[in-house]
Amino acid sequence: MKIAVLGSGILGTSSAWWLRQAGHDVVVLDRAAGPAQETSLANGGQISVSYAEPWANPQAPLKLLRWMLRDDAPLLFRPQADWRQWQWGLAFLRECLPSRLAPNIRALVSMAEYSRGILRQMRAALDIDYDQLSRGILNIYRDPAQFEASQRAAGMMREFGVDRRAISADEAVRIEPALAAYRHRLVGADYTPEDESGDVHRFTVALAERAADAGVEFLFSTQATRLHTEGGRVSGVEFIGADGRYGLLKADAYVAAAGSFTPALVRPLGVSCPVYPAKGYSATFPVLDPDAAPSVSLTDSGNKVVISRLGDRLRMAGTAEFAGYSRALNPARCQMLAQLAGELFPGALDIGRAAYWSGLRPATPSNVPLIGRTRVPNLYLNTGHGTLGWTMGVGSGKALADIVDGRRPEPEFPFIGL
Known part of the structure; x- marks a missing residue:
């Protein structure tokens, strides 16, 4: 055909x-x-089977209400005069029902694991280099309550066969030494050794x-x-x-x-x-000190930011802004990424030469x-x-x-x- x-x-x-x-x-x-x-073009770079979780969950509606007035909120819903946004939002609330969480995670994990396997086959057969790293994904936590709550999600992932394990803050620094300067802020982490990262573009x-x-x-x-x-x-x-x-x-x-x-x-x-754009942001920083920049892909769960090493660059990406089809950069979100980069990896990156980007990720309510x-x-x-x-x-x-x-x-x- x-x-x-x-x-x-x-x-x-x-x-x-x-x-x-x-x-x-x-x-x-x-x-x-x-x-x-x-x-x-410039997403977070993670092949993240272990975090194939829906935004829609029983805790999401209350979080959205708390974040509505914050320009730098991890997940931001800005009401528009657009019936499609409201229709999508109502469907999102339905997907937040407890009965929907497990079926949605099951579907996402199944496709994510299958796709990761296909990617590995294609990489070998086609000899494509895309700054790929197979060193797992490390999800870091600062808040004890958030770390404890995350273990319920990790437990559900393990039920679906995903090796997402809870580790101590010291173990997290052993896996990724670039976090040593930030050790005093960490309370724990999740680690999934099978996950990967690379430049999708x-x-x-x-x-x-x-x-x-x-x-x-x-x-x-x-x-x-x-x-x-x-x-x-x-x-x-x-x-x-x-x-x-x-x-x-x-x-x-x-x-x-x-x-x-x-x-x-x-x-x-x-x-x-039922697809609506969720605007995401990224910042790509030149690496000044390769030894002080991470080589394990990271997820900062509290800020909903992912971090991937792409050769001599470091990509930080995240947040979701449901505000229509505009790709205009919100300075507060760009500043949040730059500030976070400096806090996590002092001296490792050229913060002043960051390349900022936004993209409209096509999201379904589930x-x-x-x-x-x-x-x-x-x-x-x-x-x-x-x-x-x-x-x-x-x-x-x-x-x-x-x-x-x-x-x-x-x-x-x-x-x-x-």
Whole structure:
């Protein structure tokens, strides 16, 4: 079949790769000038199976109320005159019910573990270097009550087969000596040795190059504007090309992997796509002293910030801001990342040369992504991964390709349309 993939982030590019490996004729459209230029450009870099937890949990509503007036809050909901935000928010509250937590975690862990395994296979087979490190993820805690509460989540992860273990503050510093200057603030940590980190942008660009060599066509600077239908099926995708002219691309099947912008494409067709942007921030610091900068990927649970070493750079990323589609940088959030970097790793980083970034992470109310066939027979979704797009990206692409070919994917996951 000829298949059009809309989007060239980690989800779109991995979908294109696996569809081509299955023998399909694949063309990818993206409004950016190259692959992975938006949400996959500068995220936190973690492959974090151990923290594949939904934002929606029984404690979340009260936390959101406490954080509403804080510009630097880890999770911030800014009400907009947008019915889609309110609809999403109500669905989020439903997912906070205690009965929803375990099924959502089970789905996320299943896809995350599957995807990590697929990533390791691809890394070996394709010889892709993306500043990857396989040294685990260390989650640090300052507050004794928060550390104690975290062990309930860790226990649930262990029930699902994830080796997330509680350790002392001294053990945390032994695993990551760069935390020594901050030891007096730590009360404990979680450690998962199987987790990884790496630069999703570097990986996606390299995968797009391999895909192009294998015959995938990429149309960059090409904005998909509308899906045409005929006889209950998608008959073509209307686009504005690099030359500014309208065109119509016809294919046998279509994969919508355009992140937070997917709903605008599929809702006119009556396809439900409960995805709303959660703006995340990152700061990338040049490393001045390699020995004083961490090489184990870290999670600062209290600030909802992840930290990954990417060669001679250190990436700090996190927070979630539900405030519409603006990517404008909030100075308070940028300052929070810079201040935290200086506190954790004094003298290790060039704080003054930080590169700040924001991206619109496509989030579903449950954090469980939408992967599979829609009510329109030849239209498929691969979106809604929130903060776990890198963690679940390549596995989601392979699962989507299996669904297109009529096969049940390997992971136990609530695929749509199956």
